[in-house]
Amino acid sequence: MSWPSCSRRPLAVVAAGGLSLGLVACSGVTDGTAGGGGYPAESITLTVGQDAGGSTDLIARALAEGSQEALGVSMPVENQPGANGAIATQEVANQDPDGYELTLLNSTLITVTSQVVPEEEAVALDDLDVLMGLSRDDYIMVANADTGYATVDDVAADSGDLSYGTAGVGTGSQLAQLLLFEDAGIEGNEVPFDSGAPALTAVMGGQVDVATIQVGEAMPQIEAGTINPIVIFADERNQHLEDVPTAQEKGYEVPVAQYRAVAMPKGAPDEVRQTLVEGIEEITATEGYQQFNEENYLTPEEVSGEEVEQQWTELADQYEQSIEDNGIDLGGSGE
Amino acid sequence: MDFTPVIEGFEVLLQPENLLFCLIGVVAGMAIGVLPGLGPAATIAILLPLTYSMDPIPSIIMLAGIFYGGIYGGTVTAVLLKLPGETASAITALEGYPLAQKGQGGKALGVGAVASFIGGTVSIVVLTLVAPVIAGFALEFGPPEYTALTLLGILLVATIGNGSKLKALAGAALGLLLATVGRDAFTGELRYTAGNLELTDGLQFVPIAMGVFGLAEILYNLERRRKSTSMPVATDRVLPSKATMKESAAPIGRGGVLGFLLGLLPGGGATVSAMASYGIEKRLNKGSTPFGKGAIQGVAGPETANNAAATASFIPLLTLGIPANATMAVMFSALLIQGITPGPQLVATDPDLFWSVINSMYLGNIVLLILAIPLIGVFVRILYVRSSILSPIIVLIVCIGAYTISNRIFEVMVVIVFGVLGYLMKKYGFDPAPLVLAFVLGSLLEDNFRRSLLMFDGDVTRITGHPIAMTLLGLFLLVVLIPILLKLAKARRPDLVGADQTTAGAGAKVPASVAAGTGTGPDTSASPDGDPQDHPPKGSEEAPDEGSGPGGPSRP
Numbered sequence: 001m002s003w004p005s006c007s008r009r010p011l012a013v014v015a016a017g018g019l020s021l022g023l024v025a026c027s028g029v030t031d032g033t034a035g036g037g038g039y040p041a042e043s044i045t046l047t048v049g050q051d052a053g054g055s056t057d058l059i060a061r062a063l064a065e066g067s068q069e070a071l072g073v074s075m076p077v078e079n080q081p082g083a084n085g086a087i088a089t090q091e092v093a094n095q096d097p098d099g100y101e102l103t104l105l106n107s108t109l110i111t112v113t114s115q116v117v118p119e120e121e122a123v124a125l126d127d128l129d130v131l132m133g134l135s136r137d138d139y140i141m142v143a144n145a146d147t148g149y150a151t152v153d154d155v156a157a158d159s160g161d162l163s164y165g166t167a168g169v170g171t172g173s174q175l176a177q178l179l180l181f182e183d184a185g186i187e188g189n190e191v192p193f194d195s196g197a198p199a200l201t202a203v204m205g206g207q208v209d210v211a212t213i214q215v216g217e218a219m220p221q222i223e224a225g226t227i228n229p230i231v232i233f234a235d236e237r238n239q240h241l242e243d244v245p246t247a248q249e250k251g252y253e254v255p256v257a258q259y260r261a262v263a264m265p266k267g268a269p270d271e272v273r274q275t276l277v278e279g280i281e282e283i284t285a286t287e288g289y290q291q292f293n294e295e296n297y298l299t300p301e302e303v304s305g306e307e308v309e310q311q312w313t314e315l316a317d318q319y320e321q322s323i324e325d326n327g328i329d330l331g332g333s334g335e
Numbered sequence: 336m337d338f339t340p341v342i343e344g345f346e347v348l349l350q351p352e353n354l355l356f357c358l359i360g361v362v363a364g365m366a367i368g369v370l371p372g373l374g375p376a377a378t379i380a381i382l383l384p385l386t387y388s389m390d391p392i393p394s395i396i397m398l399a400g401i402f403y404g405g406i407y408g409g410t411v412t413a414v415l416l417k418l419p420g421e422t423a424s425a426i427t428a429l430e431g432y433p434l435a436q437k438g439q440g441g442k443a444l445g446v447g448a449v450a451s452f453i454g455g456t457v458s459i460v461v462l463t464l465v466a467p468v469i470a471g472f473a474l475e476f477g478p479p480e481y482t483a484l485t486l487l488g489i490l491l492v493a494t495i496g497n498g499s500k501l502k503a504l505a506g507a508a509l510g511l512l513l514a515t516v517g518r519d520a521f522t523g524e525l526r527y528t529a530g531n532l533e534l535t536d537g538l539q540f541v542p543i544a545m546g547v548f549g550l551a552e553i554l555y556n557l558e559r560r561r562k563s564t565s566m567p568v569a570t571d572r573v574l575p576s577k578a579t580m581k582e583s584a585a586p587i588g589r590g591g592v593l594g595f596l597l598g599l600l601p602g603g604g605a606t607v608s609a610m611a612s613y614g615i616e617k618r619l620n621k622g623s624t625p626f627g628k629g630a631i632q633g634v635a636g637p638e639t640a641n642n643a644a645a646t647a648s649f650i651p652l653l654t655l656g657i658p659a660n661a662t663m664a665v666m667f668s669a670l671l672i673q674g675i676t677p678g679p680q681l682v683a684t685d686p687d688l689f690w691s692v693i694n695s696m697y698l699g700n701i702v703l704l705i706l707a708i709p710l711i712g713v714f715v716r717i718l719y720v721r722s723s724i725l726s727p728i729i730v731l732i733v734c735i736g737a738y739t740i741s742n743r744i745f746e747v748m749v750v751i752v753f754g755v756l757g758y759l760m761k762k763y764g765f766d767p768a769p770l771v772l773a774f775v776l777g778s779l780l781e782d783n784f785r786r787s788l789l790m791f792d793g794d795v796t797r798i799t800g801h802p803i804a805m806t807l808l809g810l811f812l813l814v815v816l817i818p819i820l821l822k823l824a825k826a827r828r829p830d831l832v833g834a835d836q837t838t839a840g841a842g843a844k845v846p847a848s849v850a851a852g853t854g855t856g857p858d859t860s861a862s863p864d865g866d867p868q869d870h871p872p873k874g875s876e877e878a879p880d881e882g883s884g885p886g887g888p889s890r891p
Contacts, residue, residue, distance in 0.1 A: 052380050058668070080742045083518075083535040087743075090532070116523045121532060163790050169523040191478075191789045192521055194782075197664075201657050207477035207790060220656050220678040331523040 039099055039272050043074045046262075047092050047103045049085025054195075055137060055216055055296065056085075059260055060104045062292040063134070066283030071275070075102075084170065085109045086123050093127035097268035099276060105130070107259035108172040111316040115323060116170035116330050125312065128263040130305035131273065132280050135298040137258040138234045139176045140244065142218050142227040143210045144203050152184055152231055152250055155210060162188030165199035165211035169331045173199070175319060176233040176247075176256035177212040182326040183252045203227055214258065215241065216297045233257060240297045253322070255315075259301060261308045277305070341463065344690040347392060348698055356393045357695070360400020361702045365710070368408020370736055374421035374541070375645070376662040377739070378405030383669055391673040392691050398669050399692075399699030402662070406645055407451055407703055410638060411714050414443045416729060418549035422606040422775050423641040425544050426613050429768055430626065430633030432552075437629050440715045445575045446631055447638045448707040450587050454639035455700040457591045458598070458646035463693055473651040476600045478786035479798050483807035484600075485780040488607045489773065490814055502765045507773035513538055514777030521785055533745040540775055542737050542746045546753025547760065547767040549733055553726050554758040574708065583635035586616045590639030598644025599651065606775060612640035646696065652677050653692060 046064055050056040060077045067075035080088035085106055092103040105128070114122035143149035155162065164181070167173035169192055181188065188209070193199040196213035203211045204226055215238055221227045222241070229244045233256045237246055247254040262280055264273075283289055284302050293300055303311075323330065347353065363385070368378040382401050386394035413424035414431030427447065434443040489507075516527045517537025528534035575583070590612040597608035616636040617626040624630040649666075651657040656678030658664040670677055675688050682689045717725070737746040757767045791797040798804055 052665070052668075078742055081536070082741060082743070083532055086535075087532055118525075120530075121535075163792075168520060169518075189789050189792055191786050193786075194520060197658060201474070202477060204655070204657075205474035205477050220676055224678060331521065 040073045049088030051081045070282035071279040097265040099272035113170045129266045130263045130308045133261045133303040133308040136301045138215045141212045141230040159186045163208045165208040167196045173212045179254040344694040356397040357400040360397035361404040364401035364404020365408045368405035375405035379665045396695040399695035403699045403703040417552045423609040426609040426637040433629035444711040450635045450638040451642040452704040454642035458643045478783040479801045479804040481783040483804040503769045507769040510770040510773030511777040542749040546750040547757030550754025551757025586632040586636030587639045590636035594640030594643030595647045598647030608640040608644040609637040612636040
């Protein structure tokens with residue numbers, strides 16, 4: 001049906017499944033017994049701003065799976081893809097903070113996308129109350145095995161004669177790659193794709209020399225030896241790729257990663273908030289959920305909502321500063 | 336090659352329990368897929384939870400059933416109601432719907448089922464034999480190759496419409512323009528969004544197709560019904576007759592080859608294959624029915640191509656771990672849920688699972704054929720419901736289908752706007768097909784062309800380093816030039832017209848027949864179909880002459 005450029009259209013068809021998927025998966029609504037004061041009394045909707053089947057969606061579904069057990073009610077996942085999740089996030093922010101409308105946030109929407117889009121379109125955390133952080137999904141720069149690149153220095157040696165793929169304008173993938181190249185003095189042609197998968201395909205086919213994608217996407221190919229891992233953009237090594245150095249170790253200040261957290265509209269009663277936080281903590285403690293993280297190469301970052309807000313705000317400021325200092329052009333009308 | 340795992344795989348599959356799961360999968364896939372707007376990807380996504388708690392093997396078998404059921408379900412709505420669930424079935428609607436209007440919906444669906452079965456099965460057989468060998472082909476296909484392929488596709492679209500060439504061109508131009516709406520994927524700039532956040536990702540294919548095809552059709556029929564009451568004519572046989580199958584055999588053969596080859600490509604392969612098959616069959620058509628009026632060849636070819644491509648797209652998924660399109664992306668996550676990671680290592684590390692995936696596709700395909708044939712009679716009955724009852728129900732289902740695309744009322748609005756547009760187009764003699772198809776190809780072309788330029792550092796000549804792209808561009812030039820040269824030649828030697836038509840044949844090579852088929856002459860029904868190589872040399876080598884321009888009168 002579609003190659004990257006087209007995929008955003010037909011891919012949305014996938015999302016058609018999203019709503020119904022959630023409905024079919026967890027249609028049972030039971031009486032609320034977990035929290036006090038009768039909350040939750042009915043199912044809690046978890047809105048995802050990405051298509052069904054992507055990693056954000058999978059995390060949402062893994063979380064939703066434990067809801068019946070932990071909160072006593074089901075948690076249907078609803079996909080509302082569009083504008084990199086901005087539409088879904090704004091939609092949820094405008095709902096009543098009654099505890100029945102949650103959203104799964106991608107940090108790059110707040111920290112990176114906001115640097116590219118016009119101000120009125122940028123999503124800030126102001127209208128949202130972050131309940132809890134979930135996990136970190138690392139970006140990794142990979143090269144086609146035939147290039148022989150194994151380190152950033154190898155890549156730098158071919159500076160000027162390079163082409164590199166990113167997962168698109170305004171993504172963490174793009175920011176990480178641009179910052180690293182700027183810092184390491186590497187020049188090349190940026191080729192944006194519509195998401196990580198086509199960028200990976202282009203690396204495998206040798207259409208671009210390197211690309212920055214998420215670890216989960218790269219893992220099967222790294223294991224098969226078709227692509228070489230070069231560097232990971234996190235402040236610590238990834239437990240699944242202990243041998244791969246971080247950009248920071250190599251002296252590049254590029255701590256770009258995709259964090260995910262659960263949020264709700266601002267202004268919820270304390271007991272509702274408390275019930276939800278405890279419920280999510282209970283879910284993340286289950287063996288099934290932890291195994292899910294493991295299988296998808298996610299690093300748990302189960303920190304409090306306050307910490308998430310602080311961390312993301314700091315990251316956004318830091319990125320803005322780096323972008324300005326390095327004179328990087330992410331493209332877009334935000335500049 | 337060792338076939339033991341293949342055979343052993345079948346022994347497992349043929350257990351009654353597994354057959355039952357396949358049956359359930361096909362029925363469920365068809366039942367959901369038959370809803371307008373829900374293509375195979377959405378159908379699988381919806382039914383995925385059914386497999387969550389199952390063991391890997393029965394669950395894969397069920398998925399294969401859902402996959403084929405979902406694809407066929409889309410064909411059913413495309414033929415009967417002109418409501419395609421995805422691009423590929425939009426092509427089927429072009430001939431299938433006129434057939435249904437003539438009371439031959441059963442024939443169209445029957446041929447569709449047989450064509451799908453053949454296309455799918457041939458693809459699986461090839462997949463079984465050579466999957467790892469040809470998988471690398473998919474990786475050779477980068478942005479430059481896609482640019483060239485899309486150019487060819489657009490050329491085919493330009494001649495796909497029926498009626499006025501100028502109007503078809505106008506529709507295609509509008510389609511290309513609509514494809515530019517949304518965020519520029521290269522600069523992040525917003526284009527034609529009027530500050531509307533909903534438009535940042537651009538318009539989507541499915542609501543547009545549901546609007547200009549499905550909803551427009553209902554509106555148009557409402558008006559026509561007031562003028563003259565015409566109901567679908569009486570029932571017809573469901574099993575394709577010998578004559579029908581004879582007519583369909585060659586298109587099925589060509590569609591199968593085309594679909595398999597293009598289906599291997601990551602991305603728009605399946606779409607382009609159905610379009611290409613339609614374009615070729617239209618040019619080769621010798622049947623009694625002209626295209627656009629319900630030519631069965633226009634169903635058989637694209638349906639085979641569509642299914643062959645859908646199956647072939649499993650090759651990059653299973654051997655390279657690349658989901659080539661939305662449907663494969665959903666299949667990818669479905670397999671992941673079962674603990675199967677499709678990719679280069681699957682065959683090596685887990686041959687049992689690899690072969691059960693492939694074998695379940697054989698099974699799914701067969702079960703579909705067995706089930707579809709008796710069910711066609713039931714589906715066709717939909718058409719006998721009075722339109723005062725049927726139309727509102729369809730409109731309702733269309734709206735629900737549009738809403739579920741991204742759980743937003745916005746897509747419903749898109750359907751309505753494009754429904755009205757499609758109605759007006761139809762009323763004033765504009766064929767909506769070029770608009771829809773150009774829309775799909777437009778964004779493919781733009782993105783891949785710009786991506787290629789970035790790869791080449793702005794130097795277009797570097798495309799010479801890409802043999803596949805160069806070959807495709809060469810074909811493109813042939814397609815443009817040959818009809819012009821032929822026409823010039825004929826303008827000077829009218830006696831050659833007859834020779835042209837006798838040399839035309841089903842045995843013509845695909846590229847050559849595309850080439851000859853895309854004539855831009857004003858009178859398509861009389862344009863030459865012949866393989867240019869069969870053309871008498873003295874005629875085709877005539878140099879352009881003064882006084883015989885391309886627009887000159889070419890024949891009586």
